[in-house]
Amino acid sequence: MAKSRLYEIQQTSGAVFKPSGGWEMARSYGNSVLEHQAVRKKAGLIDQSHRGKLRLKGKDRIDFLHGMVTNDIKILTPETGLYAVFTNDKAKMLSDARIYCLPDALWVDLEPEVTGKIQKHLDKYTLASDVVIENLTDAFGLLSIYGPSSHEIMTQLIGSEPPIKEHSTITFSMDGISILAARNEITGELGYDLYIPIDRMATTWDGLLQIGEPYGLRPVGLDALDSLRIEAGIPRYGIDMDESNFPMEAGLEKRAISYTKGCYIGQETIARADAQGRMNKKLMGLELSFKPAPTIGQVILAPRASSDAQERVIGTITSAIESPTLGKVLAMGYLHRDFAEPGKDVIIEKRPAKVVALPFYTRSY
Numbered sequence: 001m002a003k004s005r006l007y008e009i010q011q012t013s014g015a016v017f018k019p020s021g022g023w024e025m026a027r028s029y030g031n032s033v034l035e036h037q038a039v040r041k042k043a044g045l046i047d048q049s050h051r052g053k054l055r056l057k058g059k060d061r062i063d064f065l066h067g068m069v070t071n072d073i074k075i076l077t078p079e080t081g082l083y084a085v086f087t088n089d090k091a092k093m094l095s096d097a098r099i100y101c102l103p104d105a106l107w108v109d110l111e112p113e114v115t116g117k118i119q120k121h122l123d124k125y126t127l128a129s130d131v132v133i134e135n136l137t138d139a140f141g142l143l144s145i146y147g148p149s150s151h152e153i154m155t156q157l158i159g160s161e162p163p164i165k166e167h168s169t170i171t172f173s174m175d176g177i178s179i180l181a182a183r184n185e186i187t188g189e190l191g192y193d194l195y196i197p198i199d200r201m202a203t204t205w206d207g208l209l210q211i212g213e214p215y216g217l218r219p220v221g222l223d224a225l226d227s228l229r230i231e232a233g234i235p236r237y238g239i240d241m242d243e244s245n246f247p248m249e250a251g252l253e254k255r256a257i258s259y260t261k262g263c264y265i266g267q268e269t270i271a272r273a274d275a276q277g278r279m280n281k282k283l284m285g286l287e288l289s290f291k292p293a294p295t296i297g298q299v300i301l302a303p304r305a306s307s308d309a310q311e312r313v314i315g316t317i318t319s320a321i322e323s324p325t326l327g328k329v330l331a332m333g334y335l336h337r338d339f340a341e342p343g344k345d346v347i348i349e350k351r352p353a354k355v356v357a358l359p360f361y362t363r364s365y
Helices: 007-012 030-041 061-067 112-122 150-158 196-213 222-229 267-276
Strands: 016-020 024-028 043-047 052-057 079-085 093-102 106-112 132-135 142-147 170-172 179-183 191-197 217-222 281-289 299-301 311-323 330-336 345-348 350-354
Touching: 007 016, 016 196, 024 030, 024 079, 024 222, 030 043, 030 217, 030 222, 052 061, 052 112, 052 142, 052 311, 061 106, 093 170, 093 179, 112 132, 112 345, 142 150, 142 196, 150 170, 150 191, 150 196, 179 196, 191 196, 191 281, 196 217, 222 311, 281 311, 281 345, 311 345, 311 350
Parallel strands: 043 217
Antiparallel strands: 016 024, 043 142, 052 106, 052 132, 079 093, 093 106, 142 191, 170 179, 179 191, 281 330, 281 350, 299 311, 299 345, 311 330, 345 350
């Protein structure tokens, strides 16, 4: 199992580790609730070096990737980016991705579990194109600064105003090394992902904590990151969506799909579904009136019309937490279209729950 270049440093700081995508990564530094609250109130530094990093080069890279994903790659200019989905010919999701446009390349950020799959998927279509695909997962680490103070920390770090628009990027120098920074809102807070040459990870980690100390920056593990993204209503590929789902079922139609970009793999099915106007199921939020949080895969039932009526399964739980911010149990799950509306009552573990819109939490800037 691979380890982050920061494994020993994090271990000294009290980190507890867990497997994630074939890597052993820091899950917490002793108290994931306090780490969660640090991101909501000030800022957290999270090691996500296990995430996949593909770089596409060559003169055909834009046209090539444009035909592989659901969003409009051709609108990108250097220092901009977007969120998109790779779909198969039946429009089912192979992966989601954050895609950034650099002056001479496209940078694709992926969940660690799907990096090899997506690289093979892309390789199948490169024969007639001038495109070179490089897997840089082992060559670059990824450190993320999330929280209300992240803007001030980044301003101190780069010496100028950092990018504000989500997925926008900036390349800057720190201690003589070039770092790519990209805006990311996965926690519901301001945030930045920093892609760093792997041999400079340790010095960058220490430097960031030193710069961020006056702003409350502290190390945060993946458990807190997961609870933060659930509160922010962000589905994660491999947990809340997979190859059985259409992007629209996961609520990604506004974030990840262009309906005017033209042809790509799966486009005809997505256009047809858009014309029909609805999916058979939809990922929704759920507020529960009991603890503990339900387990992943727990079935969701319709309320019985009468005491002798049969139970009707209308969905399943994909993510659930006891929310540190809101003080209640929250879950995400797929619901039959008849129940995929805020305000609907459902039953989970024989107790009532309420369907709500996502996100659960958002901060206005």
